[in-house]
Amino acid sequence: MNLGQSVTAARGEFRSRLGFILAAAGSAVGLGNIWGFPTQAASNGGAAFLLTYLVLAFVLAYPALMAELLIGRHTHRNMVLALESLPAMTSLKVAGRLTGVAGLITASLILSFYAIVAGWMLGFSASYPLGAAGLTSASEWLTSFAPSRNLLLMLGFMGLTMAVVLGGVENGIERWSRRLMPLLIATLVALSAYVLTLDGALVGLQTYLLPDFRKVVSGDLLLDALGSAFFSLSLGVGTMLIYGSYLSDQENVPRVGAQVALVDVGIAVLAGFLILPAMYVAEARGVAIFNEAGGLLSEDTLIFTVLPALFETMSTSGVWLATAFFLLMSIAALTSSISMLEVPVAYLIEKFGLSRRRATVVAGLCIAMFSAVIVFNFGSLFGLVITISTRYSQPILGIAVCIFAGWIWRRDALLQELRKNDTDAADSLFWRIWPFYVKWFCPAIIGAIVIQSAL
Numbered sequence: 001m002n003l004g005q006s007v008t009a010a011r012g013e014f015r016s017r018l019g020f021i022l023a024a025a026g027s028a029v030g031l032g033n034i035w036g037f038p039t040q041a042a043s044n045g046g047a048a049f050l051l052t053y054l055v056l057a058f059v060l061a062y063p064a065l066m067a068e069l070l071i072g073r074h075t076h077r078n079m080v081l082a083l084e085s086l087p088a089m090t091s092l093k094v095a096g097r098l099t100g101v102a103g104l105i106t107a108s109l110i111l112s113f114y115a116i117v118a119g120w121m122l123g124f125s126a127s128y129p130l131g132a133a134g135l136t137s138a139s140e141w142l143t144s145f146a147p148s149r150n151l152l153l154m155l156g157f158m159g160l161t162m163a164v165v166l167g168g169v170e171n172g173i174e175r176w177s178r179r180l181m182p183l184l185i186a187t188l189v190a191l192s193a194y195v196l197t198l199d200g201a202l203v204g205l206q207t208y209l210l211p212d213f214r215k216v217v218s219g220d221l222l223l224d225a226l227g228s229a230f231f232s233l234s235l236g237v238g239t240m241l242i243y244g245s246y247l248s249d250q251e252n253v254p255r256v257g258a259q260v261a262l263v264d265v266g267i268a269v270l271a272g273f274l275i276l277p278a279m280y281v282a283e284a285r286g287v288a289i290f291n292e293a294g295g296l297l298s299e300d301t302l303i304f305t306v307l308p309a310l311f312e313t314m315s316t317s318g319v320w321l322a323t324a325f326f327l328l329m330s331i332a333a334l335t336s337s338i339s340m341l342e343v344p345v346a347y348l349i350e351k352f353g354l355s356r357r358r359a360t361v362v363a364g365l366c367i368a369m370f371s372a373v374i375v376f377n378f379g380s381l382f383g384l385v386i387t388i389s390t391r392y393s394q395p396i397l398g399i400a401v402c403i404f405a406g407w408i409w410r411r412d413a414l415l416q417e418l419r420k421n422d423t424d425a426a427d428s429l430f431w432r433i434w435p436f437y438v439k440w441f442c443p444a445i446i447g448a449i450v451i452q453s454a455l
């Protein structure tokens with residue numbers, strides 16, 4: 001049965017390969033790359049963490065990414081309906097549906113905290129020009145972390161996300177990813193090139209590039225690096241699956257998947273060239289970044305403490321730099337948040353026949369409401385939601401997707417999928433390694449890391 005032909009007509013489809021790569025890379029590249037990865041690298045042995053991350057990204061996360069993209073492209077459906085349609089047995093269909101629903105809930109949970117953090121980025125990017133224009137109290141409010149400010153900025157960011165998703169696959173997601181991603185890369189390159197010229201930057205570069213291996217061996221750290229790699233590639237929650245489902249049957253999925261992974265990892269590495277040197281530049285200018293024990297001060301809030309302190313030492317150029325930096329973060333967050341919202345939206349459209357407009361409003365408002373609950377119970381909920389959704393749920397769902405791809409999806413159907421645009425697929429390196437990989441290696445290693453850290 002060719003599911004593709006019957007449903008693609010009514011569904012969206014990416015117009016071009018570049019459009020898909022930019023959208024999928026846009027989903028992947030987000031706060032995780034530009035903030036999470038460099039700060040974790042800074043507190044976990046710099047280059048040692050970088051190496052661990054690179055290995056995990058290519059050895060575990062890339063195969064899992066392929067599993068999602070291929071299942072999506074094959075079924076041309078959202079995660080719930082896709083996983084439900086792969087097996088023939090009823091009990092497995094139920095398992096597929098439940099996994100899909102768990103993915104959908106996780107994607108929504110991630111968006112609910114992500115929108116709060118992204119709102120802060122919007123607030124900081126507006127606060128610098130406002131401050132420079134003399135509107136000090138507005139500028140201070142925007143950086144104040146008061147619940148009312150968190151709520152308003154979160155709603156503003158959710159509004160932007162909904163506006164893009166309302167446009168649909170081609171006119172919303174693809175169009176905006178095409179506009180925003182080049183801007184993001186150019187800003188990142190320009191900012192890191194500038195920061196690298198400042199005093200103190202070289203020490204940061206050294207920490208980043210010379211490994212301190214004593215710090216990598218702990219199981220917790222492995223889980224952190226794994227969680228980071230999964231989070232960074234947007235895995236386990238159906239975002240890549242749904243983007244894969246909008247991919248034309250003409251595309252060679254292993255190739256475009258590799259390109260997406262490369263852009264994602266490349267941008268995380270590039271962001272390290274900005275954040276680590278910037279920290280040491282700040283230190284050279286008298287900003288405290290380490291505590292007495294040598295640990296990083298306020299790792300979680302580094303971006304909102306150390307960097308603003310650094311920008312403050314720079315007078316006018318600091319205003320420009322700060323605005324550019326926080327805009328960069330906002331853009332990165334937006335191209336990711338649209339992919340998260342698309343998960344429940346696609347489900348509502350495909351399962352209940354809702355119009356895109358209605359589905360976007362329903363899903364967006366529900367998530368914004370939950371996000372508001374987090375804003376008002378910040379101390380107890382914020383960290384908890386992050387831990388549950390990214391540290392546990394994402395890797396565990398990643399295992400489930402690999403099991404569906406490796407064990408439940410029939411090998412001949414999979415080969416047929418790969419042959420759609422590559423008649424020699426059966427001889428390819430990908431075909432020789434990947435099926436074994438997602439069947440045995442990925443579930444076992446991801447499972448071992450998760451269990452070990454839970455003990």
Ligand code: PHE
Binds near residue numbers: 031110239
């Ligand atoms: N990959 C995004 C980032 O690095 C986060 C994300 C997670 C996006 C899950 C979609 C789904 O910030």
